[in-house]
Amino acid sequence: MPLARRTAASCCMVLGWLPCHGVSDNMPPPATGLFVDPEFPACVSSLVGRGNTPLSPLCDRITWLRPQEICARPHLFPQIRRDALGKQGILGDCWFICACAALHKSPALLHQVFPAEQCTWEDQGYTGRFICRFWRFGHWVEVSIDDLLPCLGHKLCFSHCQDQDAFWLPLLEKAYAKLHGCYEALWAGQVADALVDLTGGLVERWSFEYAEENFKEELVSRMLDLKERCAMSCSVLHSKEGSGDLGQFHAFTITDIQHGLTKDGQSLLLFRVHNPWGRSCWDGSWGKSGDNWKLMDQTESARFLSQIQDGEFWVEKEEFFKEFNEVIVSFPVIENDHIESIWTGSLLSHTQQIYGSWIKGQNAGGSRNNPSFPDNPKFWLRVKEQSEVYLTLMQRPRIEMGTPKNIHLNRNVQREISNSTFPNAVGLHIWKVEKRRFNLQKIISTPPVTGTSSHTYDRQLHLQCELSPGYHLLIPSTFLRDTEGDFLLRVLSSGPITLSEITSNQPVDRTDEDVLSGVWETILELKGQWKKSNSAGGSRNFPSYHLNPIFPFCVPTNSQLVKVTLHQHNQENPCHAIGFHVYLVPADGCHSSLSQEPCASCIPHSHSLEVSKICNLAPGQYTIVPSTYLPEQECKFSIIISIKTERKPIKSEETLGQILKEVSVISLMK
Template sequence: MYMVCVFSSALPVPTCLYLSGNVPVTWSVYTSRYDAVFVCAAKGDMLPISSGLFVDAEFPASVSSLVRGACTPLSLLCDRITWLRPQEISASPRLFPKIARDGLGKQGILGDCWFICACSALQKCEQFLHQAFPHGPCAWTDPGYIGKFTCRFWRFGHWVDVTIDDRLPCLGRKLCFSHCQDQNAFWLPLLEKAYAKLHGCYEALWAGQVADALLDLTGGLVERWPLGAGEQAVQERMFNKILELKERCAMSCSVLHYRKGVSELGEFHAFTITDIQLVVTKDGQELMMLCVHNPWGRSCWDGSWGKSGQGWNMLSPQVSSRLKSEMREGEFWVEKSEFIRNFDEITMAFPVSEKGHVINIWSGMSLAFTQEVHGSWLKGLSAGGSRNNATFPDNPKFWLRVREQSEVYLVLNQRPLHDTGSAQNKDSLFAIGLHAWKVEKHKFNLNKTLSSSPVVGTSSHSYDRQIHLHGELSLGYHLLVPSTFLRDSEGHFFLRVLSTGRINLSEITPPRPVPLPWEDKTQGSWEFQKLHGIWEKGKSAGGSRNFPSYHINPSLPFTVPKGCHLVKLTLRQQCDAENCLAIGFHVYTVSGKKHLSPLSGEPCASCVPHCHSQEVSQLCVLSPGQYVLVPSTYLPEQESIFTATIAAKVDRKPIQSQETLGRQLQEVCVISVMK
């Protein structure tokens, strides 16, 4: 007799079936209801049988996917949360709702209103939606359905695919985190799960910036507009613009400070602007009305335009009735002046064209030309800080060549050095800035240029993941300098230029060592030695001499022959131009005393500071003898393959060979020879 135990997260206890027989039987169950099925023999051994549904082992249905640090109220509910698939929650699950507005997000017990509000971008633009769900919709009733989804997010210049299964956290039999107003639609909770996996767990989504989530979902440009502090003309221009773009752009508004009398708004809460309309009052006055959605899913507005507010008396019954009938659950209308008094900022994502180009919201022009480059601020080398510091010229520098009069966005994204890309380090963002000067490339003084006023620059350094500058740039070269406010702040950045016209962006690499003045005057020929190595994390990636682990770097022995009067040392790393590590090297004399390590003394030659380049080299004079070359990355625990070339110029005339290159050999496959 065999007992079949069917385990499902939807059932409180295993369901048992019994089969007769005295030999093991191999069989499979293909059903969307069960997570795992096992055949249990009477003697107690357990054999797994596939359910046909995908199970994500990297992001399991367990507490580790819910919380890590137990620093939020979510940790108190973990033991009550179960994981169910959509077909166990709904009788007719589907990815997207039949009516678009029924896809409005509602927040559960997770504090991620900022993410839910940003998801409205996907409802405004099909291109964003197809980016987030690159494989399109699916049907849970399809025979080939396996419970597997892949979502895509933009992270630091690249689109990252995140694959999940469709098991979702529930309390009872209802979703406990985000869900749509149409509770048969599951695109939002699935996207939320993928975003939680990207950040390490659901708890990591507790509190954040709408702008950051919009950036991850769109990969484009995002602007934040403060309310209440600007001039009236600026405010008018801003609200006219959001009225114009209401159908094309995702718009959110936030409350960042407590408001007396409207505490139901909630301090530090994000909302979605779902509609904007101009209406005329009974006495002919034009009002701008904004429809705001609260992701809590309930109306929380008790101002002049609340359910029983006096504002509605200003409108005709027909207009009032129309506006009220258009509201969904959790929405409310508020007039512009009252909106400005009670909300702190508006955040909006730029639209894109059919070809995928970002559209400038102010001019409507397509930013069809894009150039981008990665870089780093490194302590003691290229982390010069703001213009307040004398070390500002040490910051990374870039040439931007504008080939035709263009409308340009200069965009700077930061990623702290300690950010692995899989978790959000909210507390480790630096205040960053960006400045640009118009220069004559081949004749300009760096210090003089940087002391002058830039043609465009950030008014202040900002603790944002992304900042940008906007302006019209004339033909020619411009010097771009990204910086952190404090010097020696280490981090990576991604510089992107979007333009209406043709442009070229390139890094100004540190100057190579100046050749010795007598290099080309000496007689002799070059002899080459080529050495290969690898920096491997935990074994041979010791970093620069600033770190105690320096001694574990590879030590490459080489010999300088007699008659040599000049040595050229070259270190080349195996990488593409955008992802170069900062590399350099030191050379040590090998002592005759065996008990002494070559690294115990000072180097006799060096190629420093470390440079973000595929190749660095140094000319030096070394006496004949034994040496050790120690190549290193600036920071420890960075991996790469490298090649070191030692070229020694010796007093020997080169042989004048007259051999010619023969034809290429044609390889013959072993199998063809056997045939």
């Protein structure tokens, strides 16, 4: 893992300007009347949590200043893109700074993460408030901050740009620190995780420590093709003798790859690498004063040396593979948040995702080493045409820091819980199934179409495969049995797909495809809420069941197949186990008794955002009772009731015209 762990002394050496005293007396007075973030105050609690890093001893010397108090002409972005390269400061977050290179590659992605048209210090409407966005566990979340930034003396002590008057990076770093609870929480991490948070996309890690030469050549060819469109980072996991200041567990940014020629016409391939420490750390043969530059004529060597900035150096291909252990590459994200495959160039324009959980004693079956593997959550993936498909499995810590809207805990308690919660070792396997009714034990005893070669502790893993049309069985698992956790299963495909959960009482037992492919018409949409001590009665196992919301509905005379879908609006927190029962209202019109047997049920309760069942109901009056399995669990929910209508297909001779581009109200008004 590319973790940056250094002593306080080495942090000071990185900056080279660590002051001996606190704030100087001739500093400008602080700005007044500007936004101050009460959720992330300018104090020690926002700097450190558990205090187990070298940052803690420096806290009493850190002051908080706004950009206009740090420099005369602050601005968000530099005029020259290369000046946006980040320098690390005294915080061990090289992994985050390297990931920010993804935003240099795509203006659209930069404006997704750092929304445009925010008032800055040069604007009349400047308030000192900024908004950043991060992709967290399946959706983009907004983080609001003030622009008070940690300083030592009169300078930023954490990240900053080559252009030190540009403040987009330190502001983004502050928002990311708030998301995690404090700056200290960023002390160590993985480039891949930060890239996912900044792009909402896919990331691959290429380890070449023991790779064959032909594999390395393939990676080089791929990197040359992707260098202008993808963020690429390289990491040192094991220090090697003679590697200068390359630190163990340190991440770097690959800023360019170029061909060069020696005096005798020999071709060379050089990697330009940036060290987030912001100073040269390479003593190799192609270092700034290395001997190998003499192999080139003066014009050629001057061309290469003129392109490096502070902290950058050139490494020849053979040296690169010798000194670095891995490369991390993010997939290109183009307009409309579509992700492009780095292997085929296909647009992965079809995306489906679904949340799930492993619950001890219920569905935490463990790996295929365990006889309980079939108990794991199971999902249908229907591929409608031959497609390039990426399947991702993202696990979430039981409690994440930096989510005050959803976790109402004392800040120190949040940090304690989060820091003691580590990811599980997880895996994912997929089988092709010829029909929807199948023998589970027989299927999983056969080799999967694809799957993880071993369970991994990565926060997000992904599989890439080419899938033929039809149904596929997906089973995510933890390595150990009875290991609990929440996960997000996400599928990105070049062709159309559908993803759904297989409940233990599989709602559709028919093999007739017409049941699914018929025309369904929504006849009723209901919204409700389970509230403690009011309407959260739990399942029929509990005497409080009658407290649950009860909704009437009618099945018309021209239909018998009814599809009922219950959706809980609980994406931020672990899913409740939900289900429902349908009761027939007696012919005399009296309200149905909940003590009678239901005529249709969606049980056992499932830890899923959504459960659905197709019911065969005679025309008449019914009531539906949605519930959580346990009483006193609060959540909003919605119910959609649809009927299958027998409509003849419409034969049309219309031709497809030009695609119409939408015109928004705002642009129309402009």
